[in-house]
Amino acid sequence: MSSADSHSRQGLQLHQSDQGQKHQGLDVDRLTSQESDCFEQAGTQWRIDSPHQAFDQESMGLSEEHTETELRDFIFNHGRYFDSYLASEPDRDQFWSQGKRGLISYKKWFRHVIIGGGLIAPESHKPQLVQEFLDYAKQNRLSIAFHNIGEADLPLFQEQQFQVTKWGEDPMIDLDTCTWQGKDYEWVRRQTNYCLRQGMTACEVRPDQLHPVHWSDIISEVIEVADESLTRKPQKKAMRFFEGRIDNHALGRRRLFVARNQGRIEGFVICNPILNGTGWATELYRHRLDSVKGTMAFLIHFVLQQLKQEGVERAGLCLDLGRDCHRLPGDSAMVRHGLRFAENYLTSIFDFTGLRHFKSRFRPRYEKRFACVYPKVTIGSILAFVSTTGVLDLHYGRFARILYEQHSKRKLRSNLAAGKTGQSDRNASQQTVSKPSPLRKSA
Structure with a gap:
């Protein structure tokens, strides 16, 4: 029997997810508005109780x-x-x-x-x-x-x-050298400070620390946020294959972070592991349509700070x-x-333009x-x-609305950081996005 024939017969079907799978991670750690004063001078300081264990x-x-x-x-x-x-x-x-x-x-x-x-x-x-x-x-x-x-x-x-x-x-962030200080990170700190003043908190949610009913309620709310976010996209459904799912299998070794305001989940980030947990990627992130301005910047900032304090070497912002x-x-x-x-x-x-501008920040x-x-x-x-x-499986009503909105804001969007000419090294990328124009200012 040839090697190829052997593989053809040995092609495996994935098993159903183990709903009892334990997810290693951190104790839930919340960020409160009392810590907001330390952002402008020294970047965010979040306490981490225990390191994330790599397999x-x-x-x-x-x-x-x-x-x-x-x-x-x-x-x-x-x-x-x-x-x-x-x-x-x-x-x-x-x-x-x-x-x-x-x-x-x-x-x-x-x-x-x-x-x-x-x-x-x-x-x-x-x-x-x-x-x-x-x-x-x-x-x-x-x-x-x-x-x-x-x-x-x-x-x-x-x-x-x-x-x-x-x-x-x-886009990769070297967490061991990232300080969140100085003018380069002023926009990120400003978004975080504004969200803290509005009463926003952030934490990691771990299924192994929660009662199954409580975990089910959280996942249901996360899916609600994802579905609401989809109404601002032209696709009928969430993109497949290159984007993760949260509605058809257990979280596994992925990690879920949420931002809350008055108890309601405003946005979430799901991180995928890279090379034995030495790196993590913010693979999936969504927010409500009426969430506080800067919610995603605030939450991703929290995630990156937490990973840095765990000793994680690098974090990716997705392709x-x-x-x-x-x-x-x-x-x-x-x-x-x-x-x-x-x-x-x-x-x-x-x-392309909006996502590229956001990540460049x-x-x-x-x-x-x-x-x-x-x-x-x-x-x-x-x-x-x-x-x-499924990238071209479109909802044509939403597609028409998005076309109109982008046309109305074409002058504003023309100022977004394009990032087309950068090279794949730190110095070149900093030159490319050193002074991006803001899409909107925080209050």
Whole structure:
């Protein structure tokens, strides 16, 4: 039996989530308005009671009959990117290398395979994982497309003659050196101070510390916030595959942070682990339509401060799609020009400008991300991406309203930080976004 045949038979179906899964994390820690005076001079100071425990596992792969908890632990330990942990979701297909030492998470659309989360495996095993999956794809005449691949993994795909195209950049914050002091972080501190004066609080919510009924009530309110936020987007439903879900499986090793005002949840952030918890990504964040101005800046600031005090090395703000997508030798002009067209003319469908401006306020450095496709990008692979993510599944009434609002505010939006010419290092990114114009001022 060939290796590819073996994999075809061994393709695993995800198990239902273990609702009793314990989530390691911090004791719930609240931020009160009494601490607001310390922001302007020295940045926010939040007390952390206990460090977040990182999972440590030997690089030996999983057993044939692994549990859902063991699967989550494997992904936690070896996932490198903001979307790696999404491989634990129950609607994903999985490819395991021999000995279950490496994992690829994907969705299939006809003969096109869309892959998220990168290569989930020990570094030494990644070449074999790429080779085995490529053999499987060739034997079954499949087109395969990896997304959000970083420069560290890129040579593995170049050696196998994948078509490599710049896809965007991932804004990362080095928490060990970030101080939140000085003029660069004035906007963030100002948003936080304003929210504190309005009585906002923030905390991490852990299911293992709550009665199941209380946890269910919190998740129901979080879903309510997410649904309300969706009414400001043109899509009928939340985007799929590259965005996490909170309504169909347990939180697992993800972490949930909420902002409250007078007891009501105003916004939330869900963080995904990166490389054994040495990094975290603010993968999903939403707020109510009538929430206090600056709610998301306030909550993300709280999350980043908490992670910093735990000793976490870095935090990501999730992919900045299309950022600085210059031409590469042999890349896909279809993808490159498509991203440029979407950025210039389809901001009503996906708000490149607004999201980029918001993330730039936290003064991140940028890491390059690539799409790696074999044998090459085609119309079929583009349609597979659109179908898998649901990005063009539009609610046309909301779409028309968003078009009108953006047209009405076109002069104001023209002042937002574009961030198109930055390079993927700290100095260049600071030059690019050193003086972004505010979309609106806090009270």
